[in-house]
Amino acid sequence: MATAGKVIKCRAAVAWEAGKPLSIEEVEVAPPQAMEVRVKILYTALCHTDVYFWEAMGQTPVFPRILGHEAGGIVESVGEGVTELVPGDHVLPVFTGECKECAHCKSEESNLCDLLRINVDRGVMIGDGQSRFTIDGKPIFHFVGTSTFSEYTVIHVGCLAKINPEAPLDKVCVLSCGISTGLGATLNVAKPKKDSTVAIFGLGAVGLSAMEGARMAGASRIIGVDMNPAKFEQAKKFGCTDFVNPRDHTKPVQEVLVEMTNGGVDRAVECTGNVNAMISAFECVHDGWGVAVLVGVPHKEAVFKTHPMNFLNEKTLKGTFFGNYKPRTDLPEVVEMYMRKELELEKFITHSVPFSQINTAFDLMLKGEGLRCVMRMEE
Ligand code: NAD
Ligand code: ZN
Numbered sequence: 001m002a003t004a005g006k007v008i009k010c011r012a013a014v015a016w017e018a019g020k021p022l023s024i025e026e027v028e029v030a031p032p033q034a035m036e037v038r039v040k041i042l043y044t045a046l047c048h049t050d051v052y053f054w055e056a057m058g059q060t061p062v063f064p065r066i067l068g069h070e071a072g073g074i075v076e077s078v079g080e081g082v083t084e085l086v087p088g089d090h091v092l093p094v095f096t097g098e099c100k101e102c103a104h105c106k107s108e109e110s111n112l113c114d115l116l117r118i119n120v121d122r123g124v125m126i127g128d129g130q131s132r133f134t135i136d137g138k139p140i141f142h143f144v145g146t147s148t149f150s151e152y153t154v155i156h157v158g159c160l161a162k163i164n165p166e167a168p169l170d171k172v173c174v175l176s177c178g179i180s181t182g183l184g185a186t187l188n189v190a191k192p193k194k195d196s197t198v199a200i201f202g203l204g205a206v207g208l209s210a211m212e213g214a215r216m217a218g219a220s221r222i223i224g225v226d227m228n229p230a231k232f233e234q235a236k237k238f239g240c241t242d243f244v245n246p247r248d249h250t251k252p253v254q255e256v257l258v259e260m261t262n263g264g265v266d267r268a269v270e271c272t273g274n275v276n277a278m279i280s281a282f283e284c285v286h287d288g289w290g291v292a293v294l295v296g297v298p299h300k301e302a303v304f305k306t307h308p309m310n311f312l313n314e315k316t317l318k319g320t321f322f323g324n325y326k327p328r329t330d331l332p333e334v335v336e337m338y339m340r341k342e343l344e345l346e347k348f349i350t351h352s353v354p355f356s357q358i359n360t361a362f363d364l365m366l367k368g369e370g371l372r373c374v375m376r377m378e379e
Contacts (some may be wrong), residue, residue: 004077004087005031008038011377012133012150013358014140016064018056021359022149027066027140029152030132032079036125036154038132039091043173044071044148045349045374046361048204049095053120053143054362058300062123065141066133068149069095070176070372072169075160082157090165092176092335094327095144097158111326116158118144126156146176149358151377161331164339170352171345172335174372177322179348180334181295182206182271184323186213190267190293194218199257199265200240201281202272203231205348205371206295208238210269215239216342223265225253225277234371237347246280257284268292275302282306287313294319348372354379 008029013022032038050067053059075089085091097116104110104117115126123141124131131139132154133147147153163172182205190213192198198214200207203226214222215238224232224240232243242260246253257280258264264286270278273296282292283306292315298304311317325331337343350370353360361373 007031008076008152010151011355012066012140013068013355014064014135015054015067018061018063019054022362024356024358025135027150028134029150029154030134032077032082032132032154033125033127034080035082035127035157036079037082037085037091037157037160038076038078038152038154039073039093039160040076040152041071041073041148041150041377043170043374043376044068044355045174045176045372046070046365047177048365049177050143051362051365060121062121062141065123065143066147066150066153067143069093069144069146070174070178071146071148072173072176073148076152078157085157085160085162089162090167090169091160091162092172092331093146093148093153093155094159094161094176094322094331095146096322096327097145097156098326098328099158100328105326111322111324113158116145116156120144125154159327161327163332163335167335167339170374170376171349172338173374174345174348175331175334175338178205179209179345180325180331181323182209182211182269183213183334183343184325185269185271185293185295185320186210186267187217188324189318189320190269190291192217192219192267195220196266197221197223197261199223199225199268199281199284201225201268201270201277202296203235204271207269207271208235208371209348210271210295211235211238211240212343214267221261223257223260225257225280252280254280254283261286263287264290266290269295271295273297273299275299275304278304279306282315282317283310285315287315289314291316291318349374352376
């Protein structure tokens with residue numbers, strides 16, 4: 001490629017300050033260094049996590065910064081030591097990586113890579129502690145190792161999943177984060193059996209992808225639990241058969257679910273981030289075999305409280321990070337589930353705008369409208 005080894009000038013959406021609209025700027029993107037890859041982003045979507053770190057309320061503010069972590073792109077060039085990817089490969093960037101060498105990567109049971117596990121405060125590359133983005137020579141910080149709100153970005157090879165080049169990047173880009181998280185929480189961790197009953201707490205994009213997993217696993221009864229009754233209509237498209245709004249009941253929602261299901265649900269997946277919903281999700285599972293999986297990220301001071309008897313009664317509680325998927329090893333197969341039409345992604349993509357209208361995507365998310373807004377870099 002003519003651009004390999006050279007600085008590329010391109011458009012990026014820069015967050016200069018917390019909570020201020022992003023501005024499209026011309027940035028310089030340095031060539032990839034050892035174990036890094038420069039990727040041409042074709043599509044990028046907006047996830048809540050981008051909005052949290054843009055608002056920077058309760059998080060370490062790191063500005064100016066290029067946000068973005070759900071995307072699909074094509075390898076432009078690779079740095080020294082990169083052997084698994086070549087220019088032209090189709091990739092999904094992932095906010096958490098897989099070095100393939102640490103104890104976690106070597107364990108079949110973990111996806112919490114020691115080297116490349118998500119780090120929200122680091123705004124530089126892990127290799128040399130520098131940023132690859134500059135504007136007039138001044139550094140602009142990275143975000144979770146991906147910074148996909150740029151036409152070109154530099155990413156550690158361990159945070160890139162190489163996928164089937166025939167997969168449409170405008171659809172599979174949403175598998176970079178939220179959709180895989182919910183899907184994996186159900187398919188890899190809760191593992192519902194065919195014809196079982198599954199309760200999903202929280203019907204945002206993550207909860208609906210957990211619901212999609214329950215539908216794919218053949219669950220016959222899927223109970224959606226949300227405080228917002230407007231969420232039910234959309235959830236029906238994902239296989240939701242019953243809806244429970246905790247506000248419609250005077251007794252705790254776990255008791256409502258236990259009564260509805262004659263003893264409890266077989267599996268529950270919590271995707272709210274609210275600790276009370278986490279406790280309800282655990283306490284509503286059936287004695288003897290019920291499994292609850294926590295996905296939501298709780299408040300810093302939250303404390304999970306339940307009677308230990310629940311464990312003696314053989315209810316199981318688990319949690320998951322990124323749906324237990326190892327990004328490089330497992331994401332290519334998730335893309336294949338979409339290619340085989342087992343997994344439906346279209347219903348998650350409710351909006352699509354050109355990259356220049358990125359602030360529209362932020363407005364939609366702030367208003368709680370839609371699930372995913374995909375932005376195309378080529379206008
Ligand atoms: P979202 O805000 O779109 O959806 C959350 C839903 O939960 C909303 O519909 C809300 O009405 C509902 N809700 C809130 N409190 C509730 C309660 N007490 N009972 C029932 N419903 C309640 O969020 P999202 O983008 O779908 O993400 C869901 C959660 O998953 C967040 O906490 C997010 O941080 C987390 N997450 C975790 C991982 C991971 O790897 N574990 C990855 C991505 C996101
Ligand atoms: Zn590792």
